[in-house]
Amino acid sequence: LLARGVEIEDIYGLSPMQQGMLFHSLSAPNSEVLFDQSSYRLQGEIDIPAFRQAWQQVVNRHTVLRTAFIWEGLSEPVQVVNRAVELDIEYRDWRDLSHFDQEQQLAEYFRADRERGFDLSSAPLMRLGLLRLGESTYEFVWSNHHLVLDGWCLSIILKEVFTYYAAYCQGSQPRMAPSLPYKDYVAWLQQQDLEKANAYWQRVLNGFSSPTPLNLGLI
Numbered sequence: 001l002l003a004r005g006v007e008i009e010d011i012y013g014l015s016p017m018q019q020g021m022l023f024h025s026l027s028a029p030n031s032e033v034l035f036d037q038s039s040y041r042l043q044g045e046i047d048i049p050a051f052r053q054a055w056q057q058v059v060n061r062h063t064v065l066r067t068a069f070i071w072e073g074l075s076e077p078v079q080v081v082n083r084a085v086e087l088d089i090e091y092r093d094w095r096d097l098s099h100f101d102q103e104q105q106l107a108e109y110f111r112a113d114r115e116r117g118f119d120l121s122s123a124p125l126m127r128l129g130l131l132r133l134g135e136s137t138y139e140f141v142w143s144n145h146h147l148v149l150d151g152w153c154l155s156i157i158l159k160e161v162f163t164y165y166a167a168y169c170q171g172s173q174p175r176m177a178p179s180l181p182y183k184d185y186v187a188w189l190q191q192q193d194l195e196k197a198n199a200y201w202q203r204v205l206n207g208f209s210s211p212t213p214l215n216l217g218l219i
Contacts, residue, residue, distance in 0.1 A: 009083040010063065012183050013076060013190075021147050022069055022077055025120060032114055034146040038154070039110070042138040047169050048130070052089050054164035055128060058157060059087045064148045064182040068123040081181075082123050089128040095135070102133055109141065118145045 014022065021034055059065045066085040071077035092109075094102050109131065118125050126144035133139060149157070160176065167174040 007083040010081040037143045040140045050168035054161045058160050061179045069120045085124050093132045
């Protein structure tokens with residue numbers, strides 16, 4: 001169930017990939033397989049209000065970043081887009097700590113963040129941390145659940161964030177092309193002819209009787 005006071009913008013079904021991810025998340029709630037934690041060492045003075053504003057604007061742009069997942073009492077799970085989500089950036093100032101202590105604090109921060117996980121029924125399913133290590137050195141931590149973001153998305157999101165950030169630092173407002181809601185992709189998937197797709201791949205893979213080995217240098 002959604003928390004009281006949440007204003008809903010949209011409700012729709014999950015993509016097949018999301019259905020699988022939700023199933024595995026609920027089956028193994030303590031697993032970190034679908035928990036993505038990235039960290040970046042940033043150099044230079046950061047305008048923290050502009051940084052917060054840039055991230056908030058990106059969340060406002062993309063429905064998937066304002067999405068929660070509901071399944072209890074339903075025959076099929078749904079994703080619920082909140083009309084507004086306030087994204088917080090946790091700020092820590094560790095400039096007075098020694099390098100050793102900073103590394104210890106970072107390791108503990110990463111561990112606690114992973115252990116915290118996400119409540120899938122509450123948006124946003126991502127967290128940000130800005131940890132100041134020096135006068136012009138920061139560790140930026142970005143955690144999210146794979147239900148709403150994948151590796152292809154990360155560079156797109158970061159590019160938008162820093163486009164907004166650069167503009168806000170100069171007191172301007174960038175013009176961005178409207179973003180397409182994730183709902184459009186789910187609707188497109190639902191219109192596909194699965195029997196036709198299955199027949200296509202049966203033809204493509206005809207004759208293969210064993211897996212193709214990948215020479216990744218792991219053995």
